[in-house]
Amino acid sequence: MRPFLLPTRRCLKLDPFLSVPCRFPRRRSSDMATVNKTAHPFDKTRLEALLNRRFFYAPAFEIYGGVAGLYDYGPSGSSLQANIINEWRKHFIIEEAMLELDTTIMTPAPVFETSGHVARFADWMVKDSKTGDVLRADHLVKNVLEARLAGDKEARGQAAAPKEDEKDKKKKKKAAKAVAVQLADDVVKSYEFTLAQLDNYSGAELGELCRKFDIRNPDTDNEVTEPQQFNLMFASSIGPTGQHPGYLRPETAQGHFLNFSRLLEFNNGRVPFASAQIGRSFRNEISPRAGLLRVREFTMAEIEHYVDPLDKSHARFKDVRDTVLDLLDRDVQLSGSTAPTKMTIGEAVDKGVVANETLGYFMARIHMFLLKIGINPKRLRFRQHMANEMAHYATDCWDAEIENSTGWTECVGCADRAAYDLTVHSKKTGHPLVVRxxxxxxxxxxxxxxxxxxxxxxxxxxxxxxxxxxxxxxxxxxxxxxxxxxxxxxxxxxxxxxxxxxxxxxxxxxxxxxxxxxxxxYTPNVIEPSFGLGRILYTLLEHSFWSREQDVERGVLSLPPLVAPTKVLIVPLSAKEEFDPLVQEISSKLRRAGIFSRVDDSNTSIGKRYARNDELGTPYGITIDFASVQNHTCTLRERDIMDQRIASIDEVIATVTDLVEGTIDWEEVCRRLPAYDGVQAID
Amino acid sequence: MRPFLLPTRRCLKLDPFLSVPCRFPRRRSSDMATVNKTAHPFDKTRLEALLNRRFFYAPAFEIYGGVAGLYDYGPSGSSLQANIINEWRKHFIIEEAMLELDTTIMTPAPVFETSGHVARFADWMVKDSKTGDVLRADHLVKNVLEARLAGDKEARGQAAAPKEDEKDKKKKKKAAKAVAVQLADDVVKSYEFTLAQLDNYSGAELGELCRKFDIRNPDTDNEVTEPQQFNLMFASSIGPTGQHPGYLRPETAQGHFLNFSRLLEFNNGRVPFASAQIGRSFRNEISPRAGLLRVREFTMAEIEHYVDPLDKSHARFKDVRDTVLDLLDRDVQLSGSTAPTKMTIGEAVDKGVVANETLGYFMARIHMFLLKIGINPKRLRFRQHMANEMAHYATDCWDAEIENSTGWTECVGCADRAAYDLTVHSKKTGHPLVVRxxxxxxxxxxxxxxxxxxxxxxxxxxxxxxxxxxxxxxxxxxxxxxxxxxxxxxxxxxxxxxxxxxxxxxxxxxxxxxxxxxxxxYTPNVIEPSFGLGRILYTLLEHSFWSREQDVERGVLSLPPLVAPTKVLIVPLSAKEEFDPLVQEISSKLRRAGIFSRVDDSNTSIGKRYARNDELGTPYGITIDFASVQNHTCTLRERDIMDQRIASIDEVIATVTDLVEGTIDWEEVCRRLPAYDGVQAID
Incomplete structure (x- = not known):
C-alpha cells in the first residue's frame, strides 16, 4: 500500500503461478476430518461465477457497459466487508485505544505537492501509434516477453508453463503472437535479464526496450509511442472558480499527519499513540485488470503509530514475542530464494532482521488478525522490501503477502516511515508537528x-x-x-x-x-500498517472456496462465523403461513442475541436452499417443519459437514449463539444436542 | 437530501431564528430532576469552542489554511459517527433484513446524464465584477435584502431581530452596509415579496433583481455579473486517455438503481424489498459556510424500498400506526402557518395527508431512530414538500427537519420517487429494470x-x-x-x-x-429515506449541550450511552504504578463486556479530568484510589448529575454494562450500589 511502489507487479515476478491447493485446516471437531475440501482442485472460473451469481461483487455500472477497475459490493460482499471492518476496529482500534479519524477524500493540491505524490505517484504509459489505445509500459514489456519465452519453451518441447486459468492463457497467447517459436539462446537470456530488472527501468529505458525487442501492442500489432508519465491521482477542482485544484486521496495517511497536533493534544501530549482510519481511496490505474486485486477505488484501513525515534520499543511486545511468522527477508531474496524462514518475532527483532519492536509488534498483530478472519496461515508470509524498492525515507518495510491464484499479493504494508511526512508538512506550512x-x-x-x-x-x-x-x-x-x-x-x-x-x-x-x-x-517517527481491505476480502474468498467431494457443482464458502455475511439461515419447510409465527419467533430471538439471520422461504427444495446458502458462506441453518409446529423444536445444521442436530427452539438459539461467539465448537454441539434422523431437511 | 432541491435555504426561510432552549428531557430517575440543564441559555460559540477543543471535528487541511466545506472528524466525532451508523444499521438494515450495498463513488458521466444531474444539479452563481469572487446568487439576494429589512426595523425603533449569535449578526450587518436605514413602505413590501418567492426565480430573474435593487458584493461594494449556472458535481476523468469523464456521486441512490436486477434476483425475485447503503457523497457547493450543515463531502445513509405501484401498503405498518408525529403538511404551509399538527401516522395515512402506508411506515421509523440516538422530540418535525418544491416525478415527499441554532434543517428526506429512476436507466441502457x-x-x-x-x-x-x-x-x-x-x-x-x-x-x-x-x-416504485449523517450528528451535539448551573464554563454533552463516543472513563487517582494492575483489569473486563472505555491518567486533578470528559460526553466514570488497591473496589459516577456510587470492581462492571445496554437506569443503580461519601473523587 505504499504510494510509490506498485505491488502486484512485484508479487507476480516472485512466483507468478505457484498454486497450492485451497485448503484451510481450521480448529474443528474430529467430525470435520470427514470432509475432504481438496477433493477438487481450486477452480477460479467456478469461484468467480459463484461470486457473481451470489452478488458478492460485480462490475460497477454494468448495465452501462461497466468501467474497468470499479466494482460494486452486493449484499454478501458488503456484509463480509462490514464484518471484516468490525473485527479490524475491535482488534486494532479498541484493543489498543487508538484514536480514530475520518478525514476527507477530496484534498487540495498543495498537500500532495508537499508529500511528493504530484511529482512521483505515477506510472509509465505508451499509446498505440495508430489507435491511441493506452497501455502500461512495464506491463506491456512483461506480458510480451513472458509470452515469447513461453512460446520458446513450447517449441523446445519443454514442460508446459505451470497451470494457469484458461482466460489468462488466452490473453498471453494473444499478447505474444509468437506461439511455439523457438528463440536463440542469447535472446532467451536477454529476455530473462530484462524481466528480472523490470522494476528498475526508467521511462526512456522502457521505450528503448520496446524498440530493441520490437514490442508492439499485441491487440493491433501496431508500434507504440515513447513512454509518458501518467499521474495515478484522480484530479478535480474545488469550488466554482477553477483556481483550486484538488485530488482524490490515493491513501488515507496524509489526513492523519495533517491532524497530528490535534491528535497529540487529544492524547494529553503523550507519545507513543496511534491514529487509525478506515476509508475510501482512489488510484486512476492505467489499465486495471486483476479483479478486486487492482482497482481504481478501494477501502483501506490505515494505522499511523507515532513513536519516539530514540525508543521504538513497544510496551506489549512481550505479549506477541513468541508468535511464529514466515519471514522472507531482504538477504534471502538477494540470494535468489523465495523460501521464507519460520521465526518468532522476538528472535527476528533480537537478531535485527526486523528493525524494531514496534514494527515487529504490528507484524505479529497483523498476522493474528488475518488468521482470525480466516486467511490460511500456510499462504501468508511477510516479505521485506528490497533496498531499492523502499521509499527513500523509510527505515524498514515488510508486506504481509497472501498467496492466491495470481501469485503472492501484498495485502498489508507495514513500514517504518521515520519522520518524513511530519517533517515535510511542518516545513511547508510552518506549523510545528513535534512532541514536547x-x-x-x-x-x-x-x-x-x-x-x-x-x-x-x-x-x-x-x-x-x-x-x-x-x-x-x-x-x-x-x-x-x-x-x-x-x-x-x-x-x-x-x-x-x-x-x-x-x-x-x-x-x-x-x-x-x-x-x-x-x-x-522532537519529530516522532511513524510506523504505518496499511491494509487493502478489498485484496484481503478477495484472497479470503479464494481461501474459503471448495466443492463437495461428491459434486463439483456444489461450491461452499467456508467463511468463519466471525465474518460470514449471514450467521444463520432460517428455512421453513415451505412458505405456508403456519410456519410464520415460528419464523418470526426465531428471527426476533436471534436478533435480540445479536446474531444476523436471513429467512429463505422461496419455492425450492430445502436442499437447494441450503446449497445456495453454502455458496453464501452461511455457517448455520435452522430448519422448521411440521414437527416444529407441534413440538416447538427445530434442527441445526453445520455448513461444512452438513451434520444436523435437533432440540427445542430455545436450546438451538442458545447453542448457535455460543457457536457464533466462538465459545463452543461443533463437537460440543454434538454433546449437547441429539443427531437429527428425519428426512425432510436432509440436503 | 434530494438532488434538485437545496434544503437549508428553504429551512431558513421558514423560521430563521426560532430559538428553543436546548433541553432534552430523557427518561431518567427522579434524581435527575435536580439538574437544571437550562440554567444557561444555549451558547453556540461555547459549543463550537468545545467541539474544536475536544476534536469532534475541525476544518480539513487546517495547517494548509483549510478549505471551505471540508471537515475532518477527530476521535470523538469519528466514534460518535460510527455509533450512529452502527445503530442505523441495526435499526434499519438488520431489523428489516435490507440488502446492503457498497457501490463506487466515481461514476461515469452517462449515468448522471440519464438521471438528469448533468443538466439540472446546479446553482446560480454571480461573480464580483472586479475581484472575480464568486457568490451564490440566491444567497446574495437573500442576505442583502434581509439585512436591509433588519436595518429598516432598527431605524423604525421596532423590536430587534430575534436572538442570533454575534458572528452571524456581524456578517449580516456587513452584508447590508445599510444599518438602521429606514426604507419606504412600498420598498419593504417589495423586498418581502421577493424573499418569499426566492426559490422560484430563474438565473435571469436573479440577475434582474440584483440590478433592480442595486445588490452588490457586500465585501467590496462592487457590482456583480449576470448569474451563470454552476453544476454542483465534482468532475474528474477516468483512465489515462481523458476520454471518459466521470463525476463523484452527489448521492448514493444511483448505485442502488443500477444494481436493481441483481438485487431483485438476490431477493428471489420478490417485491417489496429494500436496499441500503452508507457512504460518502460529494457536492461542490459554491460557497459553503454553515459548518457541518452544508459541506462539500459528507456521509449519507440511503434506503431504496421497492414496492408494487398498485399496492403501497406495508406489512408492518400496524406496528407503527399509533406513533404520533409533528406533521407540517402542504396545506398548512400554503395557509402561511408553520405550526405542525400532532397526528398518529395511522390517521395521517387514513386521511391522505401522507400518501401511502410505506411512506408513513418509514416516517415513523425515522422518528424512532432519531429519538433513540438522542434528538429532542420537541425539536423534530416532518414537513411536506410543496408542489413546486418536489421533483416532478415524485408522488409525495416529507423531510424530517431538526431545529437548531440556524433554524429548522432538513436532516432526512423521505420521498416516493415513483418509477422515475428505474424507468430512465432502463430506457437508456435497454436493460429491463422490472419485476416479473x-x-x-x-x-x-x-x-x-x-x-x-x-x-x-x-x-x-x-x-x-x-x-x-x-x-x-x-x-x-x-x-x-x-x-x-x-x-x-x-x-x-x-x-x-x-x-x-x-x-x-x-x-x-x-x-x-x-x-x-x-x-x-412492472417497474416498481421507490420509497427513499435519505439521511444526511453529518447534519444529524451536528444537531444532536446542539441538543446535547448544556452548562452546569453553578458554572457556565463547565460544558456537558449529555449524549445517550448508545452513541456516546466513549462509554466509560477510567480514572486512577494518579499515574502511579500501583494503580496499573487495576486499570488493566477494569479495561480488559470492560472490553470483554463489549464496552468501549478510555483511561485518563494525565497529571491533573480528578475533577478536571471529569470536566474534560463531561465535554466529551462520556456518560460514566470509574475512579480508582488507594482504597481500591486495598479493597478491590471502585466508584461509579454519572455524568449529568455527578452522583457517585461505590462497590466491588466486578459489581461496578456488571452495573455499568447494564446501564450501557439500557436495561437499567440510574435509579436502579442507586438501589444496587451505596452512595460514595469519600472526598478524593468528588468533582
Missing amino acids: QALKEPVVTEKECPEFNKKNFGKTFKQDAGVIQKHVEGLGEEELLKIKGELEQGKTTITIDGKSFELSPEVLRIERRTFKQSIRE | QALKEPVVTEKECPEFNKKNFGKTFKQDAGVIQKHVEGLGEEELLKIKGELEQGKTTITIDGKSFELSPEVLRIERRTFKQSIRE
Whole structure:
C-alpha cells in the first residue's frame, strides 16, 4: 500500500503461478476430518461465477457497459466487508485505544505537492501509434516477453508453463503472437535479464526496450509511442472558480499527519499513540485488470503509530514475542530464494532482521488478525522490501503477502516511515508537528554569551550599535571565545561589511553562562500498517472456496462465523403461513442475541436452499417443519459437514449463539444436542 | 437530501431564528430532576469552542489554511459517527433484513446524464465584477435584502431581530452596509415579496433583481455579473486517455438503481424489498459556510424500498400506526402557518395527508431512530414538500427537519420517487429494470390478428410483400377492424408511401384471437429515506449541550450511552504504578463486556479530568484510589448529575454494562450500589 511502489507487479515476478491447493485446516471437531475440501482442485472460473451469481461483487455500472477497475459490493460482499471492518476496529482500534479519524477524500493540491505524490505517484504509459489505445509500459514489456519465452519453451518441447486459468492463457497467447517459436539462446537470456530488472527501468529505458525487442501492442500489432508519465491521482477542482485544484486521496495517511497536533493534544501530549482510519481511496490505474486485486477505488484501513525515534520499543511486545511468522527477508531474496524462514518475532527483532519492536509488534498483530478472519496461515508470509524498492525515507518495510491464484499479493504494508511526512508538512506550512516532552532531569549546558553595557555601547557607536550587536550575537562559540580572549587583553576589533569597529571591555563582556533545558522537542517517527481491505476480502474468498467431494457443482464458502455475511439461515419447510409465527419467533430471538439471520422461504427444495446458502458462506441453518409446529423444536445444521442436530427452539438459539461467539465448537454441539434422523431437511 | 432541491435555504426561510432552549428531557430517575440543564441559555460559540477543543471535528487541511466545506472528524466525532451508523444499521438494515450495498463513488458521466444531474444539479452563481469572487446568487439576494429589512426595523425603533449569535449578526450587518436605514413602505413590501418567492426565480430573474435593487458584493461594494449556472458535481476523468469523464456521486441512490436486477434476483425475485447503503457523497457547493450543515463531502445513509405501484401498503405498518408525529403538511404551509399538527401516522395515512402506508411506515421509523440516538422530540418535525418544491416525478415527499441554532434543517428526506429512476436507466441502457410477477389467475385478453396466406400473398405482391406485411402488422385494433369489415365485403385497399395495394380475403384474413397472460411485468416504485449523517450528528451535539448551573464554563454533552463516543472513563487517582494492575483489569473486563472505555491518567486533578470528559460526553466514570488497591473496589459516577456510587470492581462492571445496554437506569443503580461519601473523587 505504499504510494510509490506498485505491488502486484512485484508479487507476480516472485512466483507468478505457484498454486497450492485451497485448503484451510481450521480448529474443528474430529467430525470435520470427514470432509475432504481438496477433493477438487481450486477452480477460479467456478469461484468467480459463484461470486457473481451470489452478488458478492460485480462490475460497477454494468448495465452501462461497466468501467474497468470499479466494482460494486452486493449484499454478501458488503456484509463480509462490514464484518471484516468490525473485527479490524475491535482488534486494532479498541484493543489498543487508538484514536480514530475520518478525514476527507477530496484534498487540495498543495498537500500532495508537499508529500511528493504530484511529482512521483505515477506510472509509465505508451499509446498505440495508430489507435491511441493506452497501455502500461512495464506491463506491456512483461506480458510480451513472458509470452515469447513461453512460446520458446513450447517449441523446445519443454514442460508446459505451470497451470494457469484458461482466460489468462488466452490473453498471453494473444499478447505474444509468437506461439511455439523457438528463440536463440542469447535472446532467451536477454529476455530473462530484462524481466528480472523490470522494476528498475526508467521511462526512456522502457521505450528503448520496446524498440530493441520490437514490442508492439499485441491487440493491433501496431508500434507504440515513447513512454509518458501518467499521474495515478484522480484530479478535480474545488469550488466554482477553477483556481483550486484538488485530488482524490490515493491513501488515507496524509489526513492523519495533517491532524497530528490535534491528535497529540487529544492524547494529553503523550507519545507513543496511534491514529487509525478506515476509508475510501482512489488510484486512476492505467489499465486495471486483476479483479478486486487492482482497482481504481478501494477501502483501506490505515494505522499511523507515532513513536519516539530514540525508543521504538513497544510496551506489549512481550505479549506477541513468541508468535511464529514466515519471514522472507531482504538477504534471502538477494540470494535468489523465495523460501521464507519460520521465526518468532522476538528472535527476528533480537537478531535485527526486523528493525524494531514496534514494527515487529504490528507484524505479529497483523498476522493474528488475518488468521482470525480466516486467511490460511500456510499462504501468508511477510516479505521485506528490497533496498531499492523502499521509499527513500523509510527505515524498514515488510508486506504481509497472501498467496492466491495470481501469485503472492501484498495485502498489508507495514513500514517504518521515520519522520518524513511530519517533517515535510511542518516545513511547508510552518506549523510545528513535534512532541514536547518534559525531561525528568533537565539537561544542563554551558555557553559563552555576549553582554553589552547598553549605556556605554549606545553612546560609543550610536546608529551602528544595532548592527554590531546583531553581528556579535550571531557569532559561534569559537569566535566568542577568541573575542573574550582579546577583550581580556584590552580590546577587540570586528569588521562588518568592510567597516571596522573597536570594542573595549567597557562596552562588551563575554560571560560563560549555564543553561537548563527541561523540555525536549522532537519529530516522532511513524510506523504505518496499511491494509487493502478489498485484496484481503478477495484472497479470503479464494481461501474459503471448495466443492463437495461428491459434486463439483456444489461450491461452499467456508467463511468463519466471525465474518460470514449471514450467521444463520432460517428455512421453513415451505412458505405456508403456519410456519410464520415460528419464523418470526426465531428471527426476533436471534436478533435480540445479536446474531444476523436471513429467512429463505422461496419455492425450492430445502436442499437447494441450503446449497445456495453454502455458496453464501452461511455457517448455520435452522430448519422448521411440521414437527416444529407441534413440538416447538427445530434442527441445526453445520455448513461444512452438513451434520444436523435437533432440540427445542430455545436450546438451538442458545447453542448457535455460543457457536457464533466462538465459545463452543461443533463437537460440543454434538454433546449437547441429539443427531437429527428425519428426512425432510436432509440436503 | 434530494438532488434538485437545496434544503437549508428553504429551512431558513421558514423560521430563521426560532430559538428553543436546548433541553432534552430523557427518561431518567427522579434524581435527575435536580439538574437544571437550562440554567444557561444555549451558547453556540461555547459549543463550537468545545467541539474544536475536544476534536469532534475541525476544518480539513487546517495547517494548509483549510478549505471551505471540508471537515475532518477527530476521535470523538469519528466514534460518535460510527455509533450512529452502527445503530442505523441495526435499526434499519438488520431489523428489516435490507440488502446492503457498497457501490463506487466515481461514476461515469452517462449515468448522471440519464438521471438528469448533468443538466439540472446546479446553482446560480454571480461573480464580483472586479475581484472575480464568486457568490451564490440566491444567497446574495437573500442576505442583502434581509439585512436591509433588519436595518429598516432598527431605524423604525421596532423590536430587534430575534436572538442570533454575534458572528452571524456581524456578517449580516456587513452584508447590508445599510444599518438602521429606514426604507419606504412600498420598498419593504417589495423586498418581502421577493424573499418569499426566492426559490422560484430563474438565473435571469436573479440577475434582474440584483440590478433592480442595486445588490452588490457586500465585501467590496462592487457590482456583480449576470448569474451563470454552476453544476454542483465534482468532475474528474477516468483512465489515462481523458476520454471518459466521470463525476463523484452527489448521492448514493444511483448505485442502488443500477444494481436493481441483481438485487431483485438476490431477493428471489420478490417485491417489496429494500436496499441500503452508507457512504460518502460529494457536492461542490459554491460557497459553503454553515459548518457541518452544508459541506462539500459528507456521509449519507440511503434506503431504496421497492414496492408494487398498485399496492403501497406495508406489512408492518400496524406496528407503527399509533406513533404520533409533528406533521407540517402542504396545506398548512400554503395557509402561511408553520405550526405542525400532532397526528398518529395511522390517521395521517387514513386521511391522505401522507400518501401511502410505506411512506408513513418509514416516517415513523425515522422518528424512532432519531429519538433513540438522542434528538429532542420537541425539536423534530416532518414537513411536506410543496408542489413546486418536489421533483416532478415524485408522488409525495416529507423531510424530517431538526431545529437548531440556524433554524429548522432538513436532516432526512423521505420521498416516493415513483418509477422515475428505474424507468430512465432502463430506457437508456435497454436493460429491463422490472419485476416479473407470476399471476395467480392468468389475465385473458382478445384481439384482432392479421393472418397472411403466405403462398398467395407472396405470389401476388412479390418484392412488395414484406413492406405490406410490416404495415398491416403495425396497425391498431380499430384499423384492423375496419379492414376486417372491408375484407368481409370482398376487398380492402391500403396505401403505403403513396402507393396503393388491393388485398383480398385470399391473401389476408383478420381473426379474433384469445391471449392468456400469466406473468405481470412492472417497474416498481421507490420509497427513499435519505439521511444526511453529518447534519444529524451536528444537531444532536446542539441538543446535547448544556452548562452546569453553578458554572457556565463547565460544558456537558449529555449524549445517550448508545452513541456516546466513549462509554466509560477510567480514572486512577494518579499515574502511579500501583494503580496499573487495576486499570488493566477494569479495561480488559470492560472490553470483554463489549464496552468501549478510555483511561485518563494525565497529571491533573480528578475533577478536571471529569470536566474534560463531561465535554466529551462520556456518560460514566470509574475512579480508582488507594482504597481500591486495598479493597478491590471502585466508584461509579454519572455524568449529568455527578452522583457517585461505590462497590466491588466486578459489581461496578456488571452495573455499568447494564446501564450501557439500557436495561437499567440510574435509579436502579442507586438501589444496587451505596452512595460514595469519600472526598478524593468528588468533582
